[in-house]
Structure formats: structure tokens, C-alpha cells
Amino acid sequence: MSVTGPAKPNFAASGRRVFDIEIEALRAVVARIDGDFSRACTLLLATRGRVVCVGMGKSGHVARKIAATFASTGTPAFFVHPGEAAHGDLGMITDADTVLALSNSGETDELLMLLPVLARQGNVLVAMTGRPDSTLAREAAVHLDVSVPAEACPLDLAPTSSTTAALAMGDALAVALLEARGFTAEDFARSHPAGSLGRRLLLHIRDVMHGGDSVPTVPADATLGEALVEMSRKRLGMTAVVDGERHLLGLFTDGDLRRTLDDDGIDVRATPIATLMTKTPRTISEDALAIEAAQLMEAHKINALVVVDGKRRVVGALNIHDLLRARVV
The missing domain is CATH 3.10.580.10 (CBS-domain)
Known part of the structure; x- marks a missing residue:
């Protein structure tokens, strides 16, 4: 009787499977670019102050990236860590700011804890979650549904498809706002003076x-x-x-x-x-x-x-x- 060892892993097949799953996730989300998306853009465009992006864990990493993309494409924005916000950093958020909150579950404690304070201050809240019936979604002025059919993680534990969907939604918001503002390559160069584009467009x-x-x-x-x-x-x-x-x-x-x-x-x-x-x-x-x-x-x-x-x-x-x-x- 022969004994065989474990099968050799097929890394390429695993990689392609992840792409397939995440592509399907993006197809599901793009079908929801509708009136809520337009309302979110309208609110963000009308912001008198800055767009404050918040999120915990992997959603926090995505929120930080979205804030950076906003800032470099004509929408003033910055990231605030919800945990730090509850310990003093709420002072960074003014009543002129719009808050973009990311949470796949929509029930992240550190985010929900901020909602009463933001409401009292009069901040407009735009939420991005994977659960339209969540607390965060219900409390928001506009909710963007980024729920996905499945995570690419075979254990359905590690945020994969869901973070990709949230990141793509953030890019969609940034580009839509960029176009609405008439943001140009020269404007982009002014916020990237050390980059190759900045040198090409600003150096005389x-x-x-x-x-x-x-x-x-x-x-x-x-x-x-x-x-x-x-x-x-x-x-x-x-x-x-x-x-x-x-x-x-x-x-x-x-x-x-x-x-x-x-x-x-x-x-x-x-x-x-x-x-x-x-x-x-x-x-x-x-x-x-x-x-x-x-x-x-x-x-x-x-x-x-x-x-x-x-x-x-x-x-x-x-x-x-x-x-x-x-x-x-």
C-alpha cells in the first residue's frame, strides 16, 4: 500500500481564484452606483470644511487611503482613528466637516460611540458598509452599500473582497468629485510638486x-x-x-x-x-x-x-x- 504526501499547492490557481471572486464582488457593487452614490457625491462636494474618513482595522486602512486619494484630487480630507477620536482627537473634527465612516459590519463599537457627538455637532455622516440594515447605515444621511457575495478568503474570515469593494467605491467617489470640480492635471501637479508629474507641469x-x-x-x-x-x-x-x-x-x-x-x-x-x-x-x-x-x-x-x-x-x-x-x- 503506497502512502502519498500532501498535494503540491497550486499557487497560480489560488491567485486566479481570488481575482475571479473579487471581480464578481466589484460587479455586484457597481450595480449599486445609483441615487445614493449621487447624493453622497453632492454632500461631499458641498462640504465647507474637510471630509473626515474614519474606520477601524482593515476598514481603517481603506479609509486612510481614501482620504489620501481625496486630498490629492481636489477634495480636502484627512483620516481620524476612531479609537483616538474618543480620547481627544474628536477636537480635530469641526462642524463644517463631513464624516465618511467605513465599517463592513456597520456595528463597529468605536464608530458607533462617535455618532451622538457627531450628531450634536451637526456633522453630515456618509456611511459605507456591507450591511444596509446596520446601525451605522441607518444613522447616516446617505449609505453606500458595498456588500459582496463572498470574501476571497476560503475561511470567509480575512477581509478581502469587502475591502477591495470599499476601496473601489472610494476611488469612484474621488474621481466623480474630481470631475465635478473640473480638477486638472496642473491642479494635481500642485499637490505633487516632488513627483515626476509635478516637475513636468510646474517647472519652467x-x-x-x-x-x-x-x-x-x-x-x-x-x-x-x-x-x-x-x-x-x-x-x-x-x-x-x-x-x-x-x-x-x-x-x-x-x-x-x-x-x-x-x-x-x-x-x-x-x-x-x-x-x-x-x-x-x-x-x-x-x-x-x-x-x-x-x-x-x-x-x-x-x-x-x-x-x-x-x-x-x-x-x-x-x-x-x-x-x-x-x-x-
Whole structure:
């Protein structure tokens, strides 16, 4: 008689089963995006203060994330731990705030304990639970039903599908409010100045360009040799050719130099730079976004740009390394 050991676990099958269950849970919840959802959005949009998100345990983690999503998409919000609220943090909630309370059971003691105080203060309460007949659901001005057919946990113990549903409902609220406010990518960037999007949308040419004496320039009667000295001193891989009032006449770059050196007849000391420069170089305004410089360089396969004002006077210069240092590209 042969004895066999335990079957080898099929991790991939378990993972797919979780996805299947949670997808079905989301399908069940999306069918309830109705009038209550619209009323909840109306209340949240009308909030004079902030949206205060509260929840215990896993619901607390979801509430904290929802608050962060609200805050970064134009709806001022923060998270308050219900346990701490009962020990002084209720003072963080003003009568101008709307409270968004999360509890799968709708009977979480720490949340129910806060309801009389919030009611006396006049706070609007929006509840998100998995039980429409729960105490929290009944006491709320609007209830959002996020009940799910089943948890993905085979023991039906660990919050899985239910937290996914609550998180998705929070995202739905945040996006609906974002659209109602006319929130733009520029608005998003202002609340994310350290992120890549913030740098792309908020950083201007004036913030990254070289200006003043650090801008390489030579007069139109300069020789190639004099231009090379200026390029070596300023280390931007190019020099602008300007008239007496700094109007841009042309540009000479490292690429131009390589092409020039292929001509054996060139006298470095005597050849006028005006005969070798590019007379219609690409330029950019200091008011333009830094990302526009990156796009211009990429489109035209160049590594440097001259910055000019409205009268085509040279006010700055930058190259690809400046954009890399600023983490624009």
C-alpha cells in the first residue's frame, strides 16, 4: 500500500481564484452606483470644511487611503482613528466637516460611540458598509452599500473582497468629485510638486536655464577660435552669436564643430563664426515649461537650446544635462 504526501499547492490557481471572486464582488457593487452614490457625491462636494474618513482595522486602512486619494484630487480630507477620536482627537473634527465612516459590519463599537457627538455637532455622516440594515447605515444621511457575495478568503474570515469593494467605491467617489470640480492635471501637479508629474507641469525654463554671464555668447565678428574658447569656458556645448543688443543672430554647437573640422580648408584662427553658424536655430521662451524643451530637443535631435525673449534677445541657455539634473527627463 503506497502512502502519498500532501498535494503540491497550486499557487497560480489560488491567485486566479481570488481575482475571479473579487471581480464578481466589484460587479455586484457597481450595480449599486445609483441615487445614493449621487447624493453622497453632492454632500461631499458641498462640504465647507474637510471630509473626515474614519474606520477601524482593515476598514481603517481603506479609509486612510481614501482620504489620501481625496486630498490629492481636489477634495480636502484627512483620516481620524476612531479609537483616538474618543480620547481627544474628536477636537480635530469641526462642524463644517463631513464624516465618511467605513465599517463592513456597520456595528463597529468605536464608530458607533462617535455618532451622538457627531450628531450634536451637526456633522453630515456618509456611511459605507456591507450591511444596509446596520446601525451605522441607518444613522447616516446617505449609505453606500458595498456588500459582496463572498470574501476571497476560503475561511470567509480575512477581509478581502469587502475591502477591495470599499476601496473601489472610494476611488469612484474621488474621481466623480474630481470631475465635478473640473480638477486638472496642473491642479494635481500642485499637490505633487516632488513627483515626476509635478516637475513636468510646474517647472519652467527659467527654473533650469543658465542666465547672465553663464550664457555663452560671441559677437558676429568673432572667429571660430574665439567661439571655441567661449564654448570651453561655459561648457554648454554651444555658443549663441549675438549683436550689440544681444539679439540672436545664430548658433554654433559641438555638432557644427565636428562638421566644420571635417573641412581641411578651415582656418580656426581666422574663419568668422558668422559663416559657420546656424542662422535659424531652435529657441524657446523662459516662460515655457521645461518639458517643452525636452520635447523640442527630442523632436529635432538637438542637445541644447537658446532662451530668448519676445524681441529675440538672448536671456539664457540650457542643454539636455540641465533637464536630466532637474529630473524632467
